Amino acid sequence: MTAPKKILLLPGDGIGPEVTAVLRKVMDWFQQTGRTTFDITEGLIGGASYDAHGTPLTADTIAAAGKADAVILACVGGPKWEKVPFAVRPEAGLLGIRKEMGLFANLRPALVFDVLANASTLKPEIVAGLDIMIVRELLGGVYFGEPRGIETLPNGERRGFNTQSYTTSEIIRVARVAFELARKRGKKVHSVEKANVMESGILWKEEVTKLHAAEYKDIELLHMYADNCAMQLARNPKQFDVIVTDNLFGDVLSDLASMMTGSLGMLPSASLGAKEVSGRQAALYEPIHGSAPDIAGKGVANPLALILSYAMMLRYSFNMAAAADLLEKAVQNVLRAGVRTADIVEKGQTPVSTAVMGDAVVKELSRLAP
Numbered sequence: 001m002t003a004p005k006k007i008l009l010l011p012g013d014g015i016g017p018e019v020t021a022v023l024r025k026v027m028d029w030f031q032q033t034g035r036t037t038f039d040i041t042e043g044l045i046g047g048a049s050y051d052a053h054g055t056p057l058t059a060d061t062i063a064a065a066g067k068a069d070a071v072i073l074a075c076v077g078g079p080k081w082e083k084v085p086f087a088v089r090p091e092a093g094l095l096g097i098r099k100e101m102g103l104f105a106n107l108r109p110a111l112v113f114d115v116l117a118n119a120s121t122l123k124p125e126i127v128a129g130l131d132i133m134i135v136r137e138l139l140g141g142v143y144f145g146e147p148r149g150i151e152t153l154p155n156g157e158r159r160g161f162n163t164q165s166y167t168t169s170e171i172i173r174v175a176r177v178a179f180e181l182a183r184k185r186g187k188k189v190h191s192v193e194k195a196n197v198m199e200s201g202i203l204w205k206e207e208v209t210k211l212h213a214a215e216y217k218d219i220e221l222l223h224m225y226a227d228n229c230a231m232q233l234a235r236n237p238k239q240f241d242v243i244v245t246d247n248l249f250g251d252v253l254s255d256l257a258s259m260m261t262g263s264l265g266m267l268p269s270a271s272l273g274a275k276e277v278s279g280r281q282a283a284l285y286e287p288i289h290g291s292a293p294d295i296a297g298k299g300v301a302n303p304l305a306l307i308l309s310y311a312m313m314l315r316y317s318f319n320m321a322a323a324a325d326l327l328e329k330a331v332q333n334v335l336r337a338g339v340r341t342a343d344i345v346e347k348g349q350t351p352v353s354t355a356v357m358g359d360a361v362v363k364e365l366s367r368l369a370p
């Protein structure tokens with residue numbers, strides 16, 4: 001008998017614990033019905049870890065993540081830790097675990113559920129049926145580039161600086177992920193940079209072009225400047241299939257893309273490392289939303305992004321497409337029935353709590369697959 005797969009669950013901060021409690025119920029349903037036999041443990045990250053241990057990422061959490069077959073994280077950060085030193089802020093824990101796990105490719109799908117087309121601030125005909133995949137490079141660029149810092153100049157003025165840097169191999173490995181995904185989707189990749197002003201963008205464009213010519217001629221490759229991409233996303237998002245871009249542009253463009261879908265509270269993501277020879281691949285799943293301190297503790301947050309992150313985990317890490325489909329279907333049916341948290345509520349609907357949304361999903365799972 002093979003050992004059960006290990007899942008590490010990291011609730012984090014803000015709305016994290018509330019939405020994780022709901023996810024636990026969904027996970028329990030899959031365990032109790034025998035669809036999964038995971039070995040599930042919880043750990044600390046972000047502000048919660050800082051409060052307990054004085055650091056947002058402990059050696060214990062790093063070790064547990066290393067042993068896990070998949071990690072699922074809710075969100076980190078909040079005003080409570082605004083004054084703590086930069087190096088130990090909650091966000092440093094998130095960046096740290098991405099780095100420790102070698103997660104260089106961040107997959108951020110922006111998929112519009114038909115029933116939510118009216119919840120978007122964009123016109124329904126612009127977003128209905130939208131299905132984009134943003135592949136964000138996650139371990140390079142200004143997020144990690146050296147040198148960086150804040151220094152005082154001889155004249156007493158202060159200077160803050162960061163370094164945008166990409167190597168050939170960093171570009172190629174993430175571009176490869178994008179091309180492979182495109183092959184299973186719409187066969188189109190937009191590579192996004194600012195080659196008109198940045199050397200790192202020139203290199204990005206050249207390397208992606210070379211890789212495409214060598215291995216992916218069956219995929220349509222288009223190049224776009226990041227500012228134009230932002231404009232095109234708002235103008236005609238359905239022209240995109242897969243977008244591959246650097247860490248910072250990917251951060252910004254994925255928030256923009258999320259609003260096409262109605263709410264940041266709906267979007268999951270998967271961060272993946274290199275596939276090892278054994279087939280093993282480090283993976284962390286997380287909603288793209290943050291810790292939403294303004295609504296934390298109120299029980300009104302949308303738990304669906306985290307639940308959908310779990311569906312992504314079932315699909316990508318464990319090849320459990322049927323279970324993932326089932327969960328996504330349950331979410332869709334619940335939305336169709338008009339069960340909505342405040343962020344996606346429409347005229348005439350009464351918003352439900354985080355817990356009620358979770359219970360509705362579990363109930364629908366039981367109905368679909370008794």
Ligand code: IPM
Nearest residue numbers: 076077091094095251288290
């Ligand atoms: C994200 C977040 C993080 C990022 C923050 C919390 C450090 O915005 O995952 O998009 O900038 O990568």
Ligand code: MG
Nearest residue numbers: 251252255288
């Ligand atoms: Mg972000």
